[in-house]
Amino acid sequence: MNKPILTLLCITSAIFFIQTAHAVEQGNIIPDCKLNSLSDAKTTTLKQFQGKVLYIDFWASWCGPCAKSFPFLNTLHDALKGDDFQIIGINLDENPSDAQDFLAKYPASFSVVSDVQEQCAKQFAVQAMPSSYLVDRNGIIRHIHLGFRADEAGELKVLVEKLVAGH
Amino acid sequence: MPRKLMLTLIATAVSASCLPGCTPLSPWQRGTLAKPSMALEPTPMQDILSEHTHGSREAASAGSSSSGGGCGCY
Numbered sequence: 001m002n003k004p005i006l007t008l009l010c011i012t013s014a015i016f017f018i019q020t021a022h023a024v025e026q027g028n029i030i031p032d033c034k035l036n037s038l039s040d041a042k043t044t045t046l047k048q049f050q051g052k053v054l055y056i057d058f059w060a061s062w063c064g065p066c067a068k069s070f071p072f073l074n075t076l077h078d079a080l081k082g083d084d085f086q087i088i089g090i091n092l093d094e095n096p097s098d099a100q101d102f103l104a105k106y107p108a109s110f111s112v113v114s115d116v117q118e119q120c121a122k123q124f125a126v127q128a129m130p131s132s133y134l135v136d137r138n139g140i141i142r143h144i145h146l147g148f149r150a151d152e153a154g155e156l157k158v159l160v161e162k163l164v165a166g167h
Numbered sequence: 168m169p170r171k172l173m174l175t176l177i178a179t180a181v182s183a184s185c186l187p188g189c190t191p192l193s194p195w196q197r198g199t200l201a202k203p204s205m206a207l208e209p210t211p212m213q214d215i216l217s218e219h220t221h222g223s224r225e226a227a228s229a230g231s232s233s234s235g236g237g238c239g240c241y
Binding site for chain 1: 168172173176193194195197198202
């Protein structure tokens with residue numbers, strides 16, 4: 001009787017742990033997923049930002065480290081804003097009004113959009129909250145950063161400045 | 168192992184893995200788990216005070232439970 005039980009456990013474990021999502025990695029081109037505006041019904045795609053260095057940040061209102069990252073992102077935006085650099089905050093809240101409440105407490109000077117349909121989150125296969133993707137002007141992911149801690153801000157800023165400078 | 172038993176086991180395994188309870192949550196779907204009401208210890212400060220009082224009276228400390236699942240933020 002042990003052999004059938006062992007076989008059942010092996011089959012169940014194998015099915016349970018099969019990874020169906022293929023996460024984007026460093027060196028991949030970013031997916032061209034659709035994004036929604038938080039304030040109106042307009043839609044946009046990531047391809048529209050091609051030609052710029054992008055800092056794509058997936059966040060949600062319930063995520064503590066996301067709240068801590070916003071002041072850093074605002075500082076980064078103010079320091080490097082221009083035609084060459086864009087920060088895109090992609091909100092993953094199920095209810096967009098939660099995002100609006102969050103933004104009332106933690107205002108963002110950078111672009112904030114919504115991925116209510118989870119299209120971008122699935123195509124990027126976001127693995128942590130928050131997740132940041134640094135993308136060069138050719139749309140290639142140059143750095144993936146999971147989470148946010150205050151002592152990582154300096155390193156991220158240096159990476160962004162290098163990409164903007166063309167390295 | 169008989170073929171019929173093997174097929175039954177495979178069918179059971181596939182059915183079990185299709186149950187919603189077996190689907191792992193994606194990181195961006197943990198908003199509900201992040202709510203304070205979902206914490207295993209919704210009143211952590213009160214629990215710390217209770218444990219301190221208990222330890223002071225009994226001259227012994229009991230094992231504390233885990234702090235809860237939380238949002239799973241990185």
